[in-house]
Amino acid sequence: MKIAVLGTGEVGRRLAGKLIEAGHEVTLGSRTAGNTAAVAWAAETGGRHDAFEGAAASAELIVNATPGQVSVEALTAAGAANLAGKVLLDVANPLDFSDGPRAVTFENGISLAEHIQRTFPSARVVKSLCTVNNAVMADPSRVPSPHHIFVSGDDDEAKDVTKRLLGDLGWGPDQILDLGPLTTARPIEQYVVLWVALAQALGTQDFNIAVQRAAG
Amino acid sequence: MKIAVLGTGEVGRRLAGKLIEAGHEVTLGSRTAGNTAAVAWAAETGGRHDAFEGAAASAELIVNATPGQVSVEALTAAGAANLAGKVLLDVANPLDFSDGPRAVTFENGISLAEHIQRTFPSARVVKSLCTVNNAVMADPSRVPSPHHIFVSGDDDEAKDVTKRLLGDLGWGPDQILDLGPLTTARPIEQYVVLWVALAQALGTQDFNIAVQRAAG
Numbered sequence: 001m002k003i004a005v006l007g008t009g010e011v012g013r014r015l016a017g018k019l020i021e022a023g024h025e026v027t028l029g030s031r032t033a034g035n036t037a038a039v040a041w042a043a044e045t046g047g048r049h050d051a052f053e054g055a056a057a058s059a060e061l062i063v064n065a066t067p068g069q070v071s072v073e074a075l076t077a078a079g080a081a082n083l084a085g086k087v088l089l090d091v092a093n094p095l096d097f098s099d100g101p102r103a104v105t106f107e108n109g110i111s112l113a114e115h116i117q118r119t120f121p122s123a124r125v126v127k128s129l130c131t132v133n134n135a136v137m138a139d140p141s142r143v144p145s146p147h148h149i150f151v152s153g154d155d156d157e158a159k160d161v162t163k164r165l166l167g168d169l170g171w172g173p174d175q176i177l178d179l180g181p182l183t184t185a186r187p188i189e190q191y192v193v194l195w196v197a198l199a200q201a202l203g204t205q206d207f208n209i210a211v212q213r214a215a216g
Numbered sequence: 217m218k219i220a221v222l223g224t225g226e227v228g229r230r231l232a233g234k235l236i237e238a239g240h241e242v243t244l245g246s247r248t249a250g251n252t253a254a255v256a257w258a259a260e261t262g263g264r265h266d267a268f269e270g271a272a273a274s275a276e277l278i279v280n281a282t283p284g285q286v287s288v289e290a291l292t293a294a295g296a297a298n299l300a301g302k303v304l305l306d307v308a309n310p311l312d313f314s315d316g317p318r319a320v321t322f323e324n325g326i327s328l329a330e331h332i333q334r335t336f337p338s339a340r341v342v343k344s345l346c347t348v349n350n351a352v353m354a355d356p357s358r359v360p361s362p363h364h365i366f367v368s369g370d371d372d373e374a375k376d377v378t379k380r381l382l383g384d385l386g387w388g389p390d391q392i393l394d395l396g397p398l399t400t401a402r403p404i405e406q407y408v409v410l411w412v413a414l415a416q417a418l419g420t421q422d423f424n425i426a427v428q429r430a431a432g
Contacts, residue, residue, distance in 0.1 A: 099324075099325075100399055100402070101403075102325060102402070103406075108315075109315075109318060135430075136430070142430040142431065143428050143429070143430045143431075144428055144430075144431055146426075146428075147426075147428045177414070177417060178417065179413045179414070179416075179417045180413070180416065180417060183316055184413045184417075186316070186318070186409065187317075187406075187407075187409040187410035187412070187413045188410065188413075190319075190403075190406045190407070190409060190410065191403075191406070191407055191410045193402065193403040193406060194403035194404065194406065194407045196403070197395045197396070197400045197403045197404075198393070198395070198427055200395075200396065201393060201394065201395045201396060201400075202427070202429060204429060204430070206429065206430035207427055207428060207429045207430060208427075208428055209425045209426065209427055209428065210362075210363075210425065210426040210428050211414055211418070211423055211425055212359050212360055212361075212362075212363045212423060212424055212425065212426050213359070213418060213420060213422065213423045214351075214352070214358040214359045214360075214420070214422035214423060215358065215359075215360055
């Protein structure tokens with residue numbers, strides 16, 4: 001697949017690199033063409049790099065790996081027309097650390113993912129992956145099983161595409177928990193504040209949670 | 217220990233019953249003396265029942281198992297003087313289901329537990345147990361290990377007392393994760409919205425999460 005990963009931070013670069021290893025044709029998108037991190041990444045991985053707009057235009061699937069508070073701005077730069085009809089996998093976290101960590105919400109308490117969906121109604125938004133650090137995202141086997149990753153979205157076909165992409169990253173079918181509609185991106189994004197507290201208590205970001213059912 | 221469990225709902229009755237089995241002297245507290253559920257519970261378990269105030273006055277440790285939105289009102293009825301210097305274990309969830317489930321926050325986004333601590337500064341507030349249903353609270357062995365319960369609070373001695381009480385309920389030392397100060401009650405309370413989504417996706421409330429660290 002032709003994939004644009006928007007965002008040249010650690011998350012974007014790591015995901016983009018792993019998707020190339022999985023056989024995809026990946027363009028790393030940045031605010032401005034010729035971004036130093038993107039150029040270095042491309043030289044290292046054989047991937048492409050471009051500004052948000054060019055990256056999104058040429059892609060069949062878009063990954064939003066920009067910081068949560070500037071994601072709508074970045075996607076606006078990518079161009080609504082370049083998102084239309086495409087799966088838009090949102091892995092961003094809208095965290096605000098100014099008064100203890102909190103997950104920012106949008107219009108009347110909705111999640112970033114819903115805010116993106118409302119802003120770009122023709123995109124097929126799926127939320128996933130934001131509940132683990134980038135090392136676990138791209139290599140879930142580093143955490144002993146069982147452990148789980150969540151998926152939220154209103155478009156079942158877009159979720160199926162996303163689940164296959166999660167499979168390319170190493171997530172097994174039994175590790176993927178589909179929580180249902182995109183409204184469930186709210187608790188997924190809010191959970192990340194607990195993730196921060198857990199990382200602090202454990203002294204590592206290299207962990208994930210498992211959902212364990214009672215026997216019988 | 218002499219324990220008052222405030223709240224005659226399923227959580228209060230279940231916790232109070234299990235604490236009696238563990239050898240504690242437990243009074244179930246209700247808004248008005250002679251509450252039907254409390255009377256029936258006392259007849260069944262051999263425990264005591266009383267109004268909030270009498271229950272709190274005679275207790276060394278208080279468990280708040282009232283609904284989160286009326287907890288401060290209930291604790292006010294119990295009497296600030298009857299809470300002073302005592303461990304106050306808050307297991308309540310301030311959930312609002314009017315516009316999809318959300319965890320209500322108080323003054324500037326603080327948690328219920330912090331709100332209780334600010335309202336009753338002489339109480340030694342600890343947050344725990346609110347992240348599992350009452351069956352798992354009182355019998356963690358029904359969920360296959362590993363799985364974890366969180367503890368938040370500013371008073372280390374109060375947290376130690378709470379951890380021993382968790383032990384009485386069946387939680388092993390390796391299942392108890394101390395997240396640190398009472399501010400970490402925020403993510404604990406917010407996580408419960410993810411718990412609701414997971415319960416819906418799994419079709420059961422009989423589960424818990426495990427925190428799994430990466431190997432090495």
